[in-house]
Amino acid sequence: MDTQPLPDMLGLTRAHIRNRAELGAARRIVVKFGTQVVLDAEGRPALSRLYGLMEAVAVLRRRGAQPVLVSSGAVGLGARQLGIQPSGLSQKQACAAAGQGQLMSIYQEGFARMGLCAAQVLLTEDDFADPVRHANLGRTLETLLSLDAIPVLNENDTVSTLELERPAADRTPIFSDNDHLSALVAMHLDADLLVLLSDVSALHTQNPDLYPEATPVTDVPFNACPPVEVEGTSDRGRGGMASKLEAARLAAAQGVPVVLASGLVPRILERILEGEPLGTFFAPSASGQP
Numbered sequence: 001m002d003t004q005p006l007p008d009m010l011g012l013t014r015a016h017i018r019n020r021a022e023l024g025a026a027r028r029i030v031v032k033f034g035t036q037v038v039l040d041a042e043g044r045p046a047l048s049r050l051y052g053l054m055e056a057v058a059v060l061r062r063r064g065a066q067p068v069l070v071s072s073g074a075v076g077l078g079a080r081q082l083g084i085q086p087s088g089l090s091q092k093q094a095c096a097a098a099g100q101g102q103l104m105s106i107y108q109e110g111f112a113r114m115g116l117c118a119a120q121v122l123l124t125e126d127d128f129a130d131p132v133r134h135a136n137l138g139r140t141l142e143t144l145l146s147l148d149a150i151p152v153l154n155e156n157d158t159v160s161t162l163e164l165e166r167p168a169a170d171r172t173p174i175f176s177d178n179d180h181l182s183a184l185v186a187m188h189l190d191a192d193l194l195v196l197l198s199d200v201s202a203l204h205t206q207n208p209d210l211y212p213e214a215t216p217v218t219d220v221p222f223n224a225c226p227p228v229e230v231e232g233t234s235d236r237g238r239g240g241m242a243s244k245l246e247a248a249r250l251a252a253a254q255g256v257p258v259v260l261a262s263g264l265v266p267r268i269l270e271r272i273l274e275g276e277p278l279g280t281f282f283a284p285s286a287s288g289q290p
Contacts, residue, residue, distance in 0.1 A: 019281070032179065183247035
């Protein structure tokens, strides 16, 4: 995999945020919306919640920030449209094909009402592994940001299968879920901040669903390894706490601070950038290297 940052055509200076108090200085921000944020309890688009998040993103854009979205939810939306509970790979790919259009229409219509353009970018592993495609991706994203568009990224599940199935034992995937994808995008764009939004309020010392005495971990110093149970995934999302923790460590090792928080909390993006102690803050490596 090409580990070099994507080419910066805009000449931005990285903010080098080290703590929560400095989060307001973030300009290039990658925000990942998990499936549980995009969908409501019945599997329908959570429009009220999404529009609130889009409005926060639009405000950031109007203030000169450069937000980039990574959005899950296509498979879940497609499953509802097709009236199935997908079991095999081909059914999941079919759901992705049906749901991705609906997912993008929500973002395009919502941002259009706010005077902004949402631009779909579907990715496969080759976009990071192949140097030519990697450079093309960089130019595309930088150009979209220079045109004040809001890039909305997702894995192209219709043709790429690694996020939908376990990789072979002899193959290490470049990204296997949108948590990991968002970390890679943040690293390669030299982002100031990565925000992972799901239905999880924070990293806890134990699984809070199983252990009532579990307590939230507010701040994680770089390379710290807090005692935490990370087993399990959600019913609709593919990541789970293990993938979020790994994505946070990956980004932090490359100098990108990470906040893991609940996208179900009102005004979550605004409050994070105001320095409120919400979720878990993962401090970045001072050197920007593992």
